[in-house]
Amino acid sequence: MVYEIYFIEYTKKFKQDYKGLKIDIRNQVNKVLEDLLKKPMPGNIHIKKYNGHSNPNIYAIHVTSNHSHKISFEL
Numbered sequence: 001m002v003y004e005i006y007f008i009e010y011t012k013k014f015k016q017d018y019k020g021l022k023i024d025i026r027n028q029v030n031k032v033l034e035d036l037l038k039k040p041m042p043g044n045i046h047i048k049k050y051n052g053h054s055n056p057n058i059y060a061i062h063v064t065s066n067h068s069h070k071i072s073f074e075l
Helices: 012-019 023-036
Strands: 047-054 057-062 070-074
Touching: 023 070
Parallel strands: none
Antiparallel strands: 047 057, 057 070
């Protein structure tokens, strides 16, 4: 599946959680968000759709290689 994301709108909750992250995790989040907006999107980003969510569709991206942090979002 090909995704094209043109902009990111951050929720208040995301902004609060982001401020509480350690700097190394925050840097990884920044990298993933930058990559989301690239055209074409890099192949290292694996977007997973949550089943049972169709209005809106909810997706997730693992930020860290050990899957300890992820970003969930709607398209």
